[in-house]
Amino acid sequence: MSTAAPDEIVYLDHNATTPVAPEVLEAMLPYLRAEFGNPSSDHALGRLARQAVEEARAAVAALIGAAASEVVFTSGGTESNNLAIRGVAAQATSARRRIVTSSVEHPATAAPLALLEGSGWTLTRIPVAASGTLELDTALGSLGDDVALVTVMLAQNETGALMPVAELAATAQAHGAIVHSDAAQAIGKIPVSVDDLGVDLLSIAAHKCYGPKGVGALYLRPGTPLSPLVVGADQEGGLRPGTENVAGIVGLGAAARLAVDHLESDAARIAQLRDELWTALSARVDGILRHTPDGACLPNTLLVSFPGVLGADVLARVPQLAASTGSACHAGEHTPNTTLLAMGVAANVALGTVRLSLGRGTTRAEIEAAVELLAGAHEALVATTPSPTSTSTSKGTPR
Numbered sequence: 001m002s003t004a005a006p007d008e009i010v011y012l013d014h015n016a017t018t019p020v021a022p023e024v025l026e027a028m029l030p031y032l033r034a035e036f037g038n039p040s041s042d043h044a045l046g047r048l049a050r051q052a053v054e055e056a057r058a059a060v061a062a063l064i065g066a067a068a069s070e071v072v073f074t075s076g077g078t079e080s081n082n083l084a085i086r087g088v089a090a091q092a093t094s095a096r097r098r099i100v101t102s103s104v105e106h107p108a109t110a111a112p113l114a115l116l117e118g119s120g121w122t123l124t125r126i127p128v129a130a131s132g133t134l135e136l137d138t139a140l141g142s143l144g145d146d147v148a149l150v151t152v153m154l155a156q157n158e159t160g161a162l163m164p165v166a167e168l169a170a171t172a173q174a175h176g177a178i179v180h181s182d183a184a185q186a187i188g189k190i191p192v193s194v195d196d197l198g199v200d201l202l203s204i205a206a207h208k209c210y211g212p213k214g215v216g217a218l219y220l221r222p223g224t225p226l227s228p229l230v231v232g233a234d235q236e237g238g239l240r241p242g243t244e245n246v247a248g249i250v251g252l253g254a255a256a257r258l259a260v261d262h263l264e265s266d267a268a269r270i271a272q273l274r275d276e277l278w279t280a281l282s283a284r285v286d287g288i289l290r291h292t293p294d295g296a297c298l299p300n301t302l303l304v305s306f307p308g309v310l311g312a313d314v315l316a317r318v319p320q321l322a323a324s325t326g327s328a329c330h331a332g333e334h335t336p337n338t339t340l341l342a343m344g345v346a347a348n349v350a351l352g353t354v355r356l357s358l359g360r361g362t363t364r365a366e367i368e369a370a371v372e373l374l375a376g377a378h379e380a381l382v383a384t385t386p387s388p389t390s391t392s393t394s395k396g397t398p399r
Contacts, residue, residue, distance in 0.1 A: 010366045010373070011322045014300060014359035015157055015185060020251070021210040021360075027254035028212065031247040039244050040235065049246045056253025060217050063256040064183075064202065065193040069222075072236045073249050076216035077184035077205030078108040081151075083218055083229055083239065084180040084201040085112045088149045089121065091225035096148035098122040100172070102134050103342045106157050109182050113151070126152075131293045132161035132343050139164075140171050147177040154197070155186040158326050158339040158355055160292045160301025162190070169198035178224060184208050184216075188259040189267065189298050200224045206248065210360065211255030215248030262360065270358050271299035277356060277367045278302055284375035289349065291340060300359065305345075305352040306374075309381040310334055314354055317377035321370055324355045 011019075031052060037045025039053050058068040074080045089099075101113055103125045117123045124147075126139040134152060143150070150172040152163050169179040180201035186192055188209030194202055202219040206212055220226060220239070232241035282288055287307035303326075306314050311325035312334060326337030336350035356370065 009322050010369050012356045013322045015357035017207045018210045024251045024254040028247045028251040052250050056249045059253035059256040072218045072239050074216045077203050080203035080216050080218040081108045082112045087226040088178050090227035092148035098146045100124045100150045102152050103127050104339045132159040134163045136164045143175050149178050151180040153182040155298050157185045159303045160298035162296045166197045206252040209255050212248050212251040215252050267299045273367050274302050280371040302356045305349050306378050311352050311354040314377045318373040321373050326353050
């Protein structure tokens with residue numbers, strides 16, 4: 001099977017990564033060329049670099065309604081999550097050795113939590129409803145004075161479902177717990193205010209909002225106890241020592257400014273295209289299921305299951321389309337999308353999953369092309385798939 005050239009690809013995988021915006025690249029280039037100074041250096045080049053870092057810090061803070069002094073730059077969302085989770089755990093008292101989280105967190109949260117669980121911490125994993133949204137009553141009932149940290153993502157990366165972080169945070173903090181949210185998928189897609197959410201910590205990844213890879217940020221509410229993961233010098237208040245990635249930080253700042261300017265118009269246009277995509281797909285593919293909720297979801301995300309086939313096989317037939325499937329393949333065996341399993345979707349339905357995530361540059365022509373490609377691939381696969389010896393009666397959870 002031939003591989004399509006990049007300029008021929010319909011890109012519907014913006015939840016995996018976004019292209020670097022032209023304005024972001026232009027902002028970064030000087031710091032990869034002539035203005036290469038170390039921000040810690042006390043000379044003209046160093047001071048230019050330091051000023052650029054602080055201007056970017058202010059831009060990121062403005063995007064989330066924070067003060068510039070509350071933003072710590074990191075290498076990305078994974079480091080931000082690790083710093084938040086493990087940094088809080090290192091400061092916790094012996095009376096607080098429990099963490100509350102959801103059953104559908106990104107591995108960047110789930111992995112550091114598992115690391116703590118292996119060292120004796122107790123994890124309470126809250127289930128999600130059939131819609132993919134956290135079961136809030138269960139979460140609120142799980143809180144107690146033994147909880148050190150509550151960490152729940154703001155937007156689920158597979159389904160796009162929005163989580164009730166603000167409602168959870170208010171009760172958690174009344175119990176004395178610290179609240180963290182991974183907002184990597186939400187930043188630049190929906191309005192995010194740390195004060196409205198009531199969180200103490202919030203993670204950001206630049207490459208999810210038209211910035212460069214390898215840079216992110218952690219919002220830290222003043223007074224929140226946090227230990228660094230690495231030690232060295234005193235950059236980023238000692239919480240993230242090491243010479244700053246100036247060009248990357250500048251890129252994140254530029255992406256934050258673009259998000260402020262375009263958030264409202266982008267969200268409305270992209271949501272309209274996403275809905276057109278679903279309407280057209282559901283008209284062309286009998287039995288296709290939508291797992292992204294109709295309300296309380298990201299405007300750009302559509303998670304669907306194609307009936308009777310593997311989602312991976314659908315995408316393999318359309319190299320002109322860039323999208324993703326939540327199922328995994330190990331030694332030739334496919335395993336279902338774990339988020340859908342947590343939602344109660346049958347395994348055979350979950351195996352047909354494809355995630356389509358739109359972005360700022362997505363056009364109506366691309367949506368129309370995607371529908372033709374996906375519907376054609378499904379039709380071809382069904383035509384060549386042997387009839388099963390038995391038929392499952394499970395139809396998943398239609399939306």
